[in-house]
Amino acid sequence: MPLAEESKKTAQAQWIRPFKAKGGARYIQIADMIAESIQSGSLQAGDQVPPQRTLAAELGVDLTTVTRAYAEARNRGLIASYGGRGSFVMGASAPGAQARIDLTMNIPPQPANGSMAERVGKGLEEVLRRQRIEALSTYQDEPGTRSAVQAGQAWLQPALGDLDLRGLSVCAGSQAAIFAILSSTTRPGDSVLCDPLTYPGLLLAARQLGLRVVAVEGDADGMRPDALERAQQQSGARLLYLNPTFNNPTAQTMPAGRRAQIAATLLRLQLTLIEDDPYRYLLDDAPAPIATLTGGANTYYLASLSKCLWPSLRTSFVLPPRDDDGDRLHAGLRAASMGCSGLLLGLVEHWIRSGTAKALVEEIQREARARQQLARSLLSHEVQTHPSGLHLWLPLPAHWNQSLFTHALDEVGVNVAGADSFSVSAQAQDAVRVSLGGAADQASLGLALRKIEALLKEDRRRNSRAFV
Template sequence: MTNDSSIAKIAAILRKEAETRKPGDRLTSSREIMRRHGVSPITVSRALGQLTAEGRVITRPGSGAYVAHPPAHMMDTADLSWQTVALGDRVVDDSAVAALLTPPPDGVIPLTGGYLNPAISPHKQLAAAASRAVRRPDAWTMPPLNGLAELRRWFAAEAGGDVTAADALVVSGGQAALTHAFRALAAPGTPVLVETPTYPGALAAAKAAGLRATAVPTDSDGVRPDLLAEAFAVTGARVFYCQPTLSNPTGATLTHERRQQVLQVVRAAGAFLIEDDFARYLTADPPTPMVAMDPHGTVVHINSLTKVLAPSLRLAAVIARGPAAHRLRAAQLVESFFVARPLQETALEFTGSPAWRRHLTTLHAEITTRRDALATALAARLPEAEVELIPRGGLHLWVRLPPYVNEHALVEAAQRHGVLVSPGRMYYPSEPPGPRIRVTHIAVTHLPELAEGVRRLAQALANTS
């Protein structure tokens, strides 16, 4: 993670520079600031973001940062400190999510991120599907509040079992689904159980909902049912968040037997299991979803199309039954009404076309090639580090570093060497067991770039050891 004091230091330097220049003047380039002060691209980006929020600077992508023209009615920065008292102490921490979504600067290799490189994403086919979708006579009319019936039927069929279209609710992407689920299923101030390590976006959404995330340890087969039962008994929690297939960041997948054990534990606790099935389409052989094994309404299932297709296709489904389903639909309605119909129609067009299966076949082969290339490069260049698991799909490898390595220092050094990796610390709701990093293979354009990124990472490790 980026050090707050470094951000403040760079912000102060740029603030002083802006004060000495005229409106419209260009500030020192980000690359030069990184070179002079030995800071990362993310540090510079966040410092500029701070000055942009203050109204001192405007940024132009691909061009740089410029001194802003002050508003005519306010030449000095207004004192907004009164808001601190009015807002209270409930802070929404977006740092982990922002770090994962921030595009890399020019020349920096992204071994982090959660979306397909544009060269792999089926942009042309999506554009064709969108073109067909918006030509439908009712494309711009209001859709059913819980989503188009055809799309809900499609998500229900993907879930399997006795799930029906009536159980599905279309929402604006997996992250929105998590937000709705946490707020609907648990009261502020109560605990929620999570795998450890786990997806930082889930931790951020739970915290924003006022929940206390409690860690449940995992092994190479996913969450441990014995420790899950103990955690329910100790905390009294009524919600467990789980990624049973290709868990982010470890890549672990629950076996069929363990899925049954986990379901039994959650049901015995009288709790809900939020099944985040984000990686369903990132493997050629996805297991049966836990919702298809659950006749009791224990599982609230989330399936998203965003990761497998494109970041801007913000579309997912939440599958639930009983009062929980009613509460989820009410939450969706009061927060955002419904998902835009053209987006739903586009998803229907694409998943109903031959392009959908062709894309999955191509993607699965690409994932296997990249995963193996990344694992081979790490073994050759970083023999002292250990890939804990070679997953059967997914986008990442979870790497255990030698205990003497300072994880934060390595991530910062890697950024200075021109490669971005994700620090392991942000995947833990409590103290991590040791230094780790998550390394992603899907964000680079091609395999040589992947190999070069690992070479730079090895250089950074050598300089911090």
């Protein structure tokens, strides 16, 4: 072999390290080596990784292990393989690379150990083993739902404590629950109160139903009780929506003291609260839900599994207000859908009862923490977030507005959500939400964050030409 070619092959393999004794499956460790080397810069977009046989010999493993490792790396978007040419690191300059990174959707990251597909496969296998396919092929039925609800009661009990959970229901996602609650408790023209920046699904549902959305002023602790009372008196609203734990999009978490004030205010005003709580299980330090402070009175409590486990579950638990028989809620849910998928409900129940759900939350927490740490290391600007949260809220420097910034990011292959997507008012602040779970892996997230950081430092006012 010519010296130059041998030197090239040696350089290609500089990222290889010994296997860890308890680092998991070796093919996963190889894929992790590639990801970490891309993140550190040891491997660059367009670099060729060693041929499979060469790497197998270098690492002392069989060819099948490396084949699985490269397949895993391709699935993560780390490399692309071309027949007759080999495998190359993905990126803007890689052959056939798909450089676009979508950070608009607020989804949990895949566990770094690549266990999600295996967990889903094993879980569904167990569901099919325990239940007849005929039972899973019908629309939602009472026995199957009742069993899943019992599992949900066990899942929610640590958060909801002594609340009576006998009225708990399950539905196909919190968006369906929000729409059902709004449609069953309001009429066109009624007002709904919420934070100035709030969940887009609420805005969509309210506007679809012809409701008036009224923003209530807040401060660093969240919605202000005095502003809530004033807004209620001026609007006549009977319904309040809050996402007090790791707010989407601002990442604020309302402290316990403010929650107690809000609870007292809504009980005094006889307001009904929709407490949307999808991120609680990702945060170890979340205060008690407002529902526990109202004793369940005047409060719908929503707990989605899409943000803490897996979006494809499309499952949310809903606890109606105390002394509410839930008939209006169920009628609204029936009008919106024919219930949950029996197969997915079976998977949810199995994961909760077997402890898989708890273990999966812990894995997602670890990956979320790693991604938040990566963001802190790469972004020099002030952000609002939580160490294990799924997103960060990035107020823009004075020389950027959100429209120009999101457009400029789109031009370099990165998508984020602008503040106008969450704003009740037509005039939104200049900020963006960056969803860290949207990237396929930490390597692509690092690439996206570097592009964001570079753009933040660029002043388009100085670079633009004057037109007369």
